[in-house]
Amino acid sequence: MPIITRFYGIIIKMYFNDHLPPHFHAIYGEYNGVFDINTLEMTEGDLPNRAVKLIREWAELHQNELMKIWEKKVFKKLDGLK
Template sequence: MKKLPWKSENNVLNLLSKWITIMPTIKTIDNIKIDIYSREHPPPHFHAKFSEYEELIVIETLETYAGKMPKVQRKKVNDWAADNKQFLMEIFNKLNPRP
């Protein structure tokens, strides 16, 4: 049986991201949510959310793009993200394909 081209995971994500914003939580670290949204602007970044705090962090440099969170939580995010930059970029690129 031939597989239909639109049935692959990447194609479904690409089709969905054109009409809706996808916001998967890709990791939770001690109540800190790491999210990457579709339909996002450069530079490639992720959202770290904790309680009422939210910080946007550039994947390549791990510098703050916007927002702020407590130092203890920021360090936990930084430690995890430093070991997972490639994974973060893959997810960002899947959800935000560039022509």
């Protein structure tokens, strides 16, 4: 699973040819979460609230790019949250 970005100890990854809806995976230490690209809601996982807020903030900035990566199945590194 390619790593799309890292920031504040959070790793964002995406599996190609994964199940619908379009989503990405976030890992923060021992915690994991799956985020729907369209709604930016965490659909699975146990991430702390602070990490969820940071991930959503980042995803809002890159939502269109995330959807393009999902649709075209072409890996692209994205900037982390600053």
